[in-house]
Amino acid sequence: MKFHSLLFLALCGCLQAADVESLKKLGAKLVESGGVVTQVNVKCDAFTEADFRMLGGFTTIKDLTISGKTITDDTLALLTGLTELERLSSDGIQLTDAGYKQFASFQKLKSLSFFHPAFRSEQFTGSGLAHLKALPKLEKLTFAGSTAGDAALEAIGQLTQLKEFRTWHTAQTQAGNAHLVKLTNLTGLRIGQRLPNWGKDSPISFDESTMETLAKIQTLESLELTEARLSARIIPHLKALPKLTRLKIETVDISADDVEAIKAALPGCKVDYKPMSESEKEALLVKKLRL
Numbered sequence: 001m002k003f004h005s006l007l008f009l010a011l012c013g014c015l016q017a018a019d020v021e022s023l024k025k026l027g028a029k030l031v032e033s034g035g036v037v038t039q040v041n042v043k044c045d046a047f048t049e050a051d052f053r054m055l056g057g058f059t060t061i062k063d064l065t066i067s068g069k070t071i072t073d074d075t076l077a078l079l080t081g082l083t084e085l086e087r088l089s090s091d092g093i094q095l096t097d098a099g100y101k102q103f104a105s106f107q108k109l110k111s112l113s114f115f116h117p118a119f120r121s122e123q124f125t126g127s128g129l130a131h132l133k134a135l136p137k138l139e140k141l142t143f144a145g146s147t148a149g150d151a152a153l154e155a156i157g158q159l160t161q162l163k164e165f166r167t168w169h170t171a172q173t174q175a176g177n178a179h180l181v182k183l184t185n186l187t188g189l190r191i192g193q194r195l196p197n198w199g200k201d202s203p204i205s206f207d208e209s210t211m212e213t214l215a216k217i218q219t220l221e222s223l224e225l226t227e228a229r230l231s232a233r234i235i236p237h238l239k240a241l242p243k244l245t246r247l248k249i250e251t252v253d254i255s256a257d258d259v260e261a262i263k264a265a266l267p268g269c270k271v272d273y274k275p276m277s278e279s280e281k282e283a284l285l286v287k288k289l290r291l
Helices: 002-025 049-056 072-078 098-105 127-134 151-154 173-181 209-215 232-237 257-266 278-290
Strands: 028-035 035-041 061-069 086-092 111-115 140-144 162-170 188-192 222-229 246-253 270-274
Touching: 002 028, 002 049, 049 072, 072 098, 098 127, 098 173, 127 151, 140 151, 151 173, 162 222, 173 209, 188 209, 209 232, 222 278, 232 257, 246 257, 246 278, 257 270
Parallel strands: 035 061, 061 086, 086 111, 111 140, 140 162, 162 188, 188 222, 222 246, 246 270
Antiparallel strands: 028 035
């Protein structure tokens, strides 16, 4: 019996070693710890169903970074055996709203990032993000580069377990931002500008008026403001955040004098500021974001 057990373990080890080499041939970057794979970074553009099944067999993965339009409701289902996942970052996935139900399999997830999810797809409104309520340990969420708008922010507002949220280049309006106030455990927030919908009206999603909404998130300790035109007029809203100890202002059109005024008004807060050149303002704020 002991011999058969040893033989079985040896065969399993050989099979996993073969799969590791197969995954590397697909372009995956792997990190191993204690003889098992714990971290994978791979582009899935050319993945077949068999490739997804193989990736799903590495049940010891804790950190997974994947990208590609081949990641759909069906292929994500082949990865639900990755129950040790603590961090998942994705780019360009093509899930429908219903597909987000499958994240319930990843009960240990602490950090989740979605970059360019189902861009311009009518099958993804963002409402499916509400299914992430099933993840009790989820603390960090990034949602960026999406054509989903206020429905996505409304769903995210239900994820009261979140401690950090980052969003930019999405389609939400000022009304969508109001849902962030529901995140009663939020300590860190990064907020940026919507991407304009060319040929259609694209209301600005972040300006000085947004700060009145953000001032209601009394738990904030860290705040990053990007891609807007701001001034010292936001000081009263910043002072309304009693726990704020770090403020980052980047890719923002604001005068150096106004930044100094903000620093003076918030002596207990570390303020990081990176100025923009006039050419950067023209290229990003005017031409790209149409501010």
